[in-house]
Structure formats: C-alpha cells, structure tokens
Amino acid sequence: MKHPKLALLISAVLFASTSAHASDDNKATVDQVGNDNSVKITQQVNSESNEATVSQTGNLNKAEVTQADTSNTKAFITQVGNENEGAISQHNSTATALATIVTEGSSNKANIVQKYYNAQSAAAAVNQVGDSNTATITQENADGASSTINQLGDGDTAEINNYVSDFADATINQSVGAGNNAYIEQDNSDGAEATISQAGAGNTGSIFQQTDTLTDDASEDTVAVIDQSGDNNSADIVQTGLSNDAAVMQMGNGNEAFVTQSNLNNMADVDQTGDSGWATVMQSGVNAGATIAQSDFNQTATVTQSGDGQMAFVTQSNANNTATVTQSDMSNLATVNQAGNGDMATVVQTGISNEAVVEQTEYSGSNTVSNTVSVYQTGNENYAGAKTGYNANSTITITQTGNNNTVTDNINAINFYGTGFGAGVWGSDNTVNVTQTGNDNTAYAEGATNGSMVDIVQIGSLNEAIGESWDGSTNDLDISQTGTEHFADVFISGSTNVIAVTQTDMGNNSSVNTFGNGNSVTINQGAVMMP
Incomplete structure (x- = not known):
C-alpha cells in the first residue's frame, strides 16, 4: 500500500529570558491532513500569552505564523483545499493583536502583517471560500485598528493597508461574482472607516484615506463606502480631509465613479443603477453636499465644489445626458433633473447664495432630444430656473452678474412650467437667452411650440421683463x-409674430399683448446719445 507523501515542518523557537514574563504561556497547535503541507510557527522573546493554531486539509498548502516580542496575541490559520498559502506575521509589541485566516477552495492566498505597536486590540481577519482568490492585510503601528477581508467568489483580489491609523476600520466583502479587485489604504487616518462590497463580477473598487489625523481617537468620522452589485464597474474614493462622508453604489454595468474630498465635513453620494454611466465629484471646500443619481444608459455627471456650504443635486434618467455643476464661493444650490435623451446642462455659480434649478423633462411619452441648458451666475442671491421638454434642439442660456437677480415665474404670466421656473422652451428649435447685469433684476421668459425665440437682456437696476411666446410657431x-426702473410685459399666442421692445434711459413702462397671426410690434423708448 502506498502512503501519500507527508511533509511536515514545524519550527517553534522560544527564547528564554530572566524576565518574569519571558516566553511564557505560549501555545502552538498544528493539524495537517493531505499532501505537501508546510507549517512554520515562531513565537519568541517576551511573547507573553501567545497562541498559534494551524489546521490544513488538502494539497500543497503552506502556513507560516511569526509572532515576535508580542503579548496577548493570537493567530489562527485554517485552510481547506489545494495550493493555498497563508502567512501571519505579528511583530514588535503588537499587544492584544489578533489575526485570522480562513481559506476554503484552491489556489487561494492570504497574508496578514501587523507591525510594531498595534496595541488596544488591533485585529485582522481573512475569510476565503472559492478558487484563485488573493488577500493581503497590513496593519502597521495602527493601534485598535480592525481589518477584515471576506472572499466567497473566484479569482478575486483584495488588499488592505493600514498605516498609523489608530482605531481605523477597513472591510472588504467579495461574494458571488468573480474577478473583482478591491483596495483600501488608510494612512494617518485615525478613526476612519472604509468598506468595499462587491457582489458582481469584474468590478474594481479603491478607497484611499489620508486625513492626517493622529489624535488616537475612535470618534473621528471619515467614512467611505463602495457597493458594487453589477458587473465591470469601477469606483474610486479619495479622502484627504477630515469628517468627510462618501458613498458609491453601482447596481448597473460598466459604470465609473470618482469621488475626491480634500477638506472638511463634505458629503458625496453617487448611485448608478443604469449602464455605462460616468460620475465625478470633486469637493475641496467645507460643508458641501453632492448627490448624483444615474439610471438607464450612458449618463455623464460632474460636480465640482469649492468654498463653503455648497449643495448640488443631479438626477439623470433615459439616455445620453450630460450635466456639469461648478460651484465656488459659498452657500450655492444647484438642482439638475434630466429625463430626456441627449440633454446637456451646465451650471456655474461663483457668487454667494445662488440657486439654480434645471429640469429637462419627458412629456406625454415623448423623449426630449438634444436640449441644452447653461446657467452662469456671478454675484449674490441670484436664482435661475430653466425647463425644457417635448422634443428637440431647444437651448436655454441664462447669465446673471450682480446682486438679487432672479429668473423665475411671475404673477402676471401664464407660468406653464409651474411655480418657481423661469425661462421655459416647449417644442423644437426654440432658443431662450436671458442676460442680466446689475441689481434687483427679474426676468421670466418662455418659448413654446416650434420656431420660437425669446431674448431678454437687462443692464442696470430695478428692471423687470416678462416674455412668453406659446401655442404657436415662428414667434x-x-x-x-x-x-x-424699466418694466416690459409681452404676451404672444399664434404664429409668425415678431415683437421687439427696447427701453433705454429710466422710468419707462411697456406692455404688449397679441393674439392671432401675422402681428408685428416694435417699441423703442428713450434714447442713447452718441458722442
């Protein structure tokens, strides 16, 4: 009868000392069933109350445990399967450290390293069930830190590096799917939390935290979460500030998300439930919030926030929409809702307390096509609202420079788009341009059905202009x-109407109402004296 070759190598090196606690209460247990297994256990110097347990069942497994100059440390390696390798190394004075490796399957690798002064119950754990998985955990001088890797799929790769990050918490969960990659690095980030969960296949997730916080305080609240349940997604979160919160959820396929937070108390939330989406959030200010929600197909959203107290909300559905929000200075609010096809929205806010609302909507089962909205605000307390719907090639451009400017609905107007919205556009080939420079200006503009164009330009102070051109064409x-002190009010219903109102100087008042076909009204008040 042939017996399988059994290679058993156990090395336990214990150094004696005259110290009262020198090399006492150490325990090593090895249980091997299979072929070509190799175990090496080293517990040495003042390794008080150490315990190392290795159990291997399978072929070509290797396990190595090294605990040096440590107290109250425990290391457990359990391997079931083929060609697995597990290594635990706990070095100088890693008091109360705990490392656990559990593998089941074939070709799995797990590596845990805890270095130097990992006191206050530092812990690391790796659990592997599946084939060809790779896991690595390194905790260096990270007192009270906890790192955990759970792998249930095949061909997954996970790595956690914790450097001088006391009470930091890092967790990687890889389940069901195959070929996922996850990486977490915590550097000088006391109390930081990072979690990557991958349930799909072919996903890549990366979290980097470097808050430069060395307070030895578990109450610090920098948090990063990546959840990938779809396939072939990519997500990156970089946090170099303190007390930031970032979350990326990818349920669709082929999405990419990037979040960068480099200051204090920022929040970013990215949800991608569609396919082939692209989301970017860059926060370099303080107390900012950004939310991006993408569904359906091929959406693109970019939010850039600097300054204090910025808020941005972007929601995209249907397909091929693009939204860009840029906020600087402080206390600005931007809301972009895109439910059409091929819509584009750009919001730039460089003042204080500006508010912009953009909606590109879908009506009566018809998709809006290729609408473009651009909002530029410079100054204080500006508001801009814009909506497009129905169908194609509508353009809204709003530019405000100054204080207390608004583009909004008006009590004297029809307000087809609802309360709070200025601008408008309904139909195809419509163009609305609103430009305000000065103080206390108010503009409401709307172009409806086909061929309408509305252009309002106000320069000065205390101006008010209402537009409206609806229920007709070629207006x-x-x-x-x-x-x-100017005022202009225009209402048009019908087709082929042309109205031009120009008011220069002060104290002018103009009101125009037309209903029918072929009407043309031209009003010029005041004069500009040429040199």
Missing part, C-alpha cells in the same frame, strides 16, 4: 432694457 420676441 420671435426680443426685450432689451438698459438703465433703471
């Missing part, structure tokens, strides 16, 4: 006011 409306 053209132009209001230009320069000076102070």
Whole structure:
C-alpha cells in the first residue's frame, strides 16, 4: 500500500529570558491532513500569552505564523483545499493583536502583517471560500485598528493597508461574482472607516484615506463606502480631509465613479443603477453636499465644489445626458433633473447664495432630444430656473452678474412650467437667452411650440421683463432694457409674430399683448446719445 507523501515542518523557537514574563504561556497547535503541507510557527522573546493554531486539509498548502516580542496575541490559520498559502506575521509589541485566516477552495492566498505597536486590540481577519482568490492585510503601528477581508467568489483580489491609523476600520466583502479587485489604504487616518462590497463580477473598487489625523481617537468620522452589485464597474474614493462622508453604489454595468474630498465635513453620494454611466465629484471646500443619481444608459455627471456650504443635486434618467455643476464661493444650490435623451446642462455659480434649478423633462411619452441648458451666475442671491421638454434642439442660456437677480415665474404670466421656473422652451428649435447685469433684476421668459425665440437682456437696476411666446410657431420676441426702473410685459399666442421692445434711459413702462397671426410690434423708448 502506498502512503501519500507527508511533509511536515514545524519550527517553534522560544527564547528564554530572566524576565518574569519571558516566553511564557505560549501555545502552538498544528493539524495537517493531505499532501505537501508546510507549517512554520515562531513565537519568541517576551511573547507573553501567545497562541498559534494551524489546521490544513488538502494539497500543497503552506502556513507560516511569526509572532515576535508580542503579548496577548493570537493567530489562527485554517485552510481547506489545494495550493493555498497563508502567512501571519505579528511583530514588535503588537499587544492584544489578533489575526485570522480562513481559506476554503484552491489556489487561494492570504497574508496578514501587523507591525510594531498595534496595541488596544488591533485585529485582522481573512475569510476565503472559492478558487484563485488573493488577500493581503497590513496593519502597521495602527493601534485598535480592525481589518477584515471576506472572499466567497473566484479569482478575486483584495488588499488592505493600514498605516498609523489608530482605531481605523477597513472591510472588504467579495461574494458571488468573480474577478473583482478591491483596495483600501488608510494612512494617518485615525478613526476612519472604509468598506468595499462587491457582489458582481469584474468590478474594481479603491478607497484611499489620508486625513492626517493622529489624535488616537475612535470618534473621528471619515467614512467611505463602495457597493458594487453589477458587473465591470469601477469606483474610486479619495479622502484627504477630515469628517468627510462618501458613498458609491453601482447596481448597473460598466459604470465609473470618482469621488475626491480634500477638506472638511463634505458629503458625496453617487448611485448608478443604469449602464455605462460616468460620475465625478470633486469637493475641496467645507460643508458641501453632492448627490448624483444615474439610471438607464450612458449618463455623464460632474460636480465640482469649492468654498463653503455648497449643495448640488443631479438626477439623470433615459439616455445620453450630460450635466456639469461648478460651484465656488459659498452657500450655492444647484438642482439638475434630466429625463430626456441627449440633454446637456451646465451650471456655474461663483457668487454667494445662488440657486439654480434645471429640469429637462419627458412629456406625454415623448423623449426630449438634444436640449441644452447653461446657467452662469456671478454675484449674490441670484436664482435661475430653466425647463425644457417635448422634443428637440431647444437651448436655454441664462447669465446673471450682480446682486438679487432672479429668473423665475411671475404673477402676471401664464407660468406653464409651474411655480418657481423661469425661462421655459416647449417644442423644437426654440432658443431662450436671458442676460442680466446689475441689481434687483427679474426676468421670466418662455418659448413654446416650434420656431420660437425669446431674448431678454437687462443692464442696470430695478428692471423687470416678462416674455412668453406659446401655442404657436415662428414667434420671435426680443426685450432689451438698459438703465433703471424699466418694466416690459409681452404676451404672444399664434404664429409668425415678431415683437421687439427696447427701453433705454429710466422710468419707462411697456406692455404688449397679441393674439392671432401675422402681428408685428416694435417699441423703442428713450434714447442713447452718441458722442
């Protein structure tokens, strides 16, 4: 009868000392069933109350435990399967450290390293069930830190590096799917939390935390979470500030998400439930919040926030929409909702307490196509609202420079799009341009059905202009006011109407109402004296 070759190598090296606690209460237990297994256990110097347990069942397994100059440390390695390798190394003065490796399957690898002064119950654990998985945990001088890797799929790779991050918590969960990659690095980030969960296949997740916090305090609240349940997604979170919160959830396929937080108390939330989406959040200010929700197909969203107290909300559905929000200074609010096809929205806010609302919507089962909205605000307390819907090629451009400017609904207007919205556009080939420069300006503009164009330009103070061109086609409306205390009100219903109102100087008042076909109204008030 042939017996399987059994290679058993156990090395336990215990160094004696005259110290009262020198090399006492150490325990080593090895249980091997299979072929070509190798175990090496080393517990040495003042290794008080150490315990190392290795159990291997299978072929070509290797396990190595090294505990040096440590107290109250425990190391457990359990391997069931083929070609597994497990290594635990706990070095100088890693008091109360705990490391656990559990593998089941074939070709799995697990590596845990805890170095130097990992006191206050530092812990690391690796659990592997599946084939060809690789896991690595390194905790260096991270007192009270906890790192855990759970792998249930095949061909997954996970790595956690914790460097001088006391009470930091890092967890990687890889289940069901195959070929996932996850990486977490915590550097000088006391109390930071990072979690990557991958239930799909072919996903890549990366979290980097470097808050430069060395307070030895578990109450620090920098948090990063990546949840990938779809396939072939990529997510990266970088946090170099303190007390930031970032979450990326990818349920669709082929999405990419990037979050960067480099200051204090920022929040970023990215949800991608569609396919082939692209989301980017960059926060370099303080107390900012950004939310991006993408569904359906091929959405792109970028939010850039600097300054204090910025808020941005982007929601995209249907397909091929693009949204860009840029906020600087402080206390700005931007909301972008895109439910059409091929829509583009750009919001730039560089003042204080600006608010912009953009909605590109879908009506009556028809998809909006290729609408473009651009909002530029510079100054204080500006508000801009814009909506597009129905169908194709509509363009809204709103530019505000100054204080207390608004583009909103008006009590004297029809307000088809609802309360709080200025601008408008309904139909195809419509263009609305609103430009305000000065103080206390108010503009409401709307272009409806086909071929309408609304252009409102106000320069000065205390100006108010209402537009409206709806329920017709080929309408053209132009209001230009320069000076102070102007008022213009225009209403058009029908087709082929052309109205132009120009008011220069001060104290002018104009009101135009047309209903029917072929009407043309031109009003010029005041004069500009040429040199």
